[in-house]
Amino acid sequence: MxxxxxxxxxxxxxxxxxxxxxxxxxxxxTNEASSWSPQVDIKEDEGGFTVIADVPGVDPADVDxxxxxxxxxxxxxxxxxxxxxxxxxxxxxxxxxQFTLPESVDESGVKASASNGVLQVTIPRSxxxxxxxxxxxxx
Amino acid sequence: xxxEMQETDAAVVVSIEAPGMESGxxxxxxxxxxxxxxxxxxxxxxxxxxxxHITERAYGxxxxxxxxxxxxxxxxxxxxxxHGVLEISLPKSVTLQPRRITIETG
Numbered sequence: 188m189x190x191x192x193x194x195x196x197x198x199x200x201x202x203x204x205x206x207x208x209x210x211x212x213x214x215x216x217t218n219e220a221s222s223w224s225p226q227v228d229i230k231e232d233e234g235g236f237t238v239i240a241d242v243p244g245v246d247p248a249d250v251d252x253x254x255x256x257x258x259x260x261x262x263x264x265x266x267x268x269x270x271x272x273x274x275x276x277x278x279x280x281x282x283x284x285q286f287t288l289p290e291s292v293d294e295s296g297v298k299a300s301a302s303n304g305v306l307q308v309t310i311p312r313s314x315x316x317x318x319x320x321x322x323x324x325x326x
Numbered sequence: 327x328x329x330e331m332q333e334t335d336a337a338v339v340v341s342i343e344a345p346g347m348e349s350g351x352x353x354x355x356x357x358x359x360x361x362x363x364x365x366x367x368x369x370x371x372x373x374x375x376x377x378x379h380i381t382e383r384a385y386g387x388x389x390x391x392x393x394x395x396x397x398x399x400x401x402x403x404x405x406x407x408x409h410g411v412l413e414i415s416l417p418k419s420v421t422l423q424p425r426r427i428t429i430e431t432g
Contacts, residue, residue: 226383232376241383243343243410267341268332273395276328277343304345304410 221262223278225306233318235292235311240284244277247301252308254294259286261306291315327388329363333395335424337417340392345410346383352412356400361414364389396422 225240240261242250250263262283269279288294288310296311332339344352346367355362366387398416405414 227380228378228383229380230376230378237376239383241345241410243345244341246409271333272330273333273338274329274331274392277330277341278328303347303407304343 220281221283222280223265223282224284225261225282227284229286233312235296235309236288238286238306238308238310240306240308241304242282242301242306243304245282245304245306247306250299250301250306252297252299254288254297257288257290257294259288259297259308259310261285261308327390329390329392331392331395335418337415338394338396338398340414340416342390342412342414343410344388344407344412347407347410347412349407352405352407354405354414356398356403356416359397360391360393361416362389362391363412363414 225242227241228239230237230239238259238261242263242265244267245263245265249265250261253260253262260283262281264281265277265279267277267279269275291312293311293313297308299306299308301307328343330341332341340361340363342363344365344367347365351367352363352365364387367385369385394416397419399419400416403414403416405412407413
């Protein structure tokens with residue numbers, strides 16, 4: 188790892204702790220090669236974060252989502268017939284996307300669902316990070 | 327919208343990556359040649375709430391026109407939509423299908 192990488196990692200870590208910026212793109216370790224990465228949208232609302240990824244042609248059973256050390260990893264495999272192809276535009280093989288989660292999320296509450304080639308991972312905010320509204324009591 | 331075309335002895339199969347659609351959202355036209363597929367991926371209602379940090383996914387209308395390598399029998403064409411991939415199967419026109427010719431012994 189170069190000094191520059193160490194510095195960006197430190198920056199990311201500090202941002203995670205103090206600034207609490209949401210869902211940093213996490214650069215995969217060099218030993219994790221993948222042939223394509225799905226396109227994602229990341230949304231934040233009161234409840235938490237939602238990662239929406241386009242994974243057309245991937246069986247939901249072939250998707251593996253892990254959470255380790257605040258790093259959310261979405262990986263999987265897309266294989267399809269290549270025999271007799273006259274036109275080839277689609278990527279095949281393994282895919283990988285990683286995101287660093289902020290401190291304020293409830294890691295145990297992460298849920299995932301898939302429909303029509305779209306994967307949706309919901310990451311709830313932890314109870315203490317939810318905005319609290321305090322009403323002022325009158326006399 | 328990545329599209330692929332696969333040829334077998336009896337048909338040509340066109341596959342298009344179109345995640346997040348419903349099967350009724352596609353408009354597929356085969357009038358001889360070429361094949362034309364269009365549709366629209368709409369923003370979901372959920373999109374109105376919350377803010378987006380990353381938006382890489384594409385929305386809106388799309389159209390692909392693909393020249394077929396041979397004449398197809400459009401009346402027997404079928405389409406299915408699974409895991410976000412639209413697959414259109416177009417059988418070869420009967421006149422183009424390989425025929426086995428038996429030798430009559432006499």
